[in-house]
Amino acid sequence: MSIPQNRVFSGVQPTGNLHLGNYLGAITRFVELQKDFECIYCVVDLHAITVWQDPDTLSANTREVTAAFIASGIDPEKHIIFNQSRVPAHAELAWIFNCVARMGWLNRMTQFKEKAGKHRENASVGLFSYPNLMAADILAYRATHVPVGEDQKQHLELTRDIAQKFNTDFADSISKNGFGDGYFPLTEPLIQGTATRVMSLRDGSAKMSKSEASDYSRINLTDDADTIALKIRKARTDAEPLPSEMKGLEGRTEAENLVRIFAALGDRDLDDVLGEYGGSQFSTFKQALADLAVARLAPITEEMQRLCADPGHIDAVLSNGAARANAIAAPVLADIKQIMGLLHD
Numbered sequence: 001m002s003i004p005q006n007r008v009f010s011g012v013q014p015t016g017n018l019h020l021g022n023y024l025g026a027i028t029r030f031v032e033l034q035k036d037f038e039c040i041y042c043v044v045d046l047h048a049i050t051v052w053q054d055p056d057t058l059s060a061n062t063r064e065v066t067a068a069f070i071a072s073g074i075d076p077e078k079h080i081i082f083n084q085s086r087v088p089a090h091a092e093l094a095w096i097f098n099c100v101a102r103m104g105w106l107n108r109m110t111q112f113k114e115k116a117g118k119h120r121e122n123a124s125v126g127l128f129s130y131p132n133l134m135a136a137d138i139l140a141y142r143a144t145h146v147p148v149g150e151d152q153k154q155h156l157e158l159t160r161d162i163a164q165k166f167n168t169d170f171a172d173s174i175s176k177n178g179f180g181d182g183y184f185p186l187t188e189p190l191i192q193g194t195a196t197r198v199m200s201l202r203d204g205s206a207k208m209s210k211s212e213a214s215d216y217s218r219i220n221l222t223d224d225a226d227t228i229a230l231k232i233r234k235a236r237t238d239a240e241p242l243p244s245e246m247k248g249l250e251g252r253t254e255a256e257n258l259v260r261i262f263a264a265l266g267d268r269d270l271d272d273v274l275g276e277y278g279g280s281q282f283s284t285f286k287q288a289l290a291d292l293a294v295a296r297l298a299p300i301t302e303e304m305q306r307l308c309a310d311p312g313h314i315d316a317v318l319s320n321g322a323a324r325a326n327a328i329a330a331p332v333l334a335d336i337k338q339i340m341g342l343l344h345d
């Protein structure tokens with residue numbers, strides 16, 4: 001089997017509170033890439049359990065992320081949507097990568113340091129080796145491109161390091177088994193658009209995140225129109241009117257964040273937005289932003305609610321997607337076992 005040329009893989013954790021950062025940084029890109037790529041989108045439930053999850057909530061959140069994918073415009077018939085734990089190759093390959101990746105590489109992962117915080121000794125082993133499972137997700141499909149927000153960049157660099165080390169460590173066997181110069185592709189991250197790092201609405205120096213205590217820091221995909229408008233009205237800004245060029249936003253992180261969100265939601269250039277709103281007060285701009293956010297998100301929220309009311313349909317999508325994902329990943333795993341000398345059927 002030769003390396004595919006245009007296969008996209010990406011994942012979203014079912015940990016609740018899907019927000020505007022997930023939508024603009026990842027899900028909208030997932031939708032666009034369907035035109036030119038064979039796409040595989042995964043609800044990464046095995047990543048979610050690196051911190052304790054209530055079982056009923058985990059399954060509800062898995063269905064909710066699936067609904068968000070479909071409601072945003074991902075076509076589960078042309079492309080693949082599934083939940084990670086249904087395809088055993090992910091966990092199996094993650095173990096193999098636990099034996100390829102080096103402790104030093106994982107020790108450098110900033111996300112582990114942020115998530116484990118002061119309680120490092122009490123963090124699960126899974127939270128530490130989380131990036132190896134991510135590499136397994138991607139490489140079980142020999143994916144060539146991975147759309148993500150900026151916060152995942154370091155994990156994708158690690159994925160390339162793992163692929164490279166595997167290709168080097170087993171170069172002779174890879175070639176002897178007819179796989180040429182390297183078995184795994186060096187996957188390209190796709191970190192694109194004006195909103196690759198959406199910031200908190202309360203603090204322009206912190207990323208918009210599912211786990212931030214204040215719900216006013218983010219716009220959730222489940223928020224209704226009034227809540228969205230209220231959160232935007234309350235968003236922190238400064239006292240100056242908007243500038244008419246990007247350089248006027250230097251050092252004004254909260255203002256820049258709102259302008260970036262506006263541009264991404266309206267599919268417009270940053271300069272174009274500032275050309276229109278330069279000189280405006282935030283009261284005017286926030287009203288326009290709230291209207292735009294509601295116009296864009298309300299139909300998705302409504303469709304998510306409709307889909308979540310029929311969990312049987314969502315489960316059928318996930319099960320069908322998993323069967324198709326497994327049909328790609330299982331032969332890859334068999335190749336890897338062959339390459340490594342692990343006897344297999």
Ligand code: TYM
Binds near residue numbers: 009149208
């Ligand atoms: P997760 O579930 O935290 O986030 C899902 C996607 O949303 C992006 N994102 C953001 N983008 C812009 N601004 C923000 N404030 C923001 N917050 C989140 C993330 O970058 C991500 O693209 N480890 C991954 C899930 C994963 C994965 C993979 C991704 C598991 N296996 C394989 C790609 C390939 C994560 O925790 O994403």
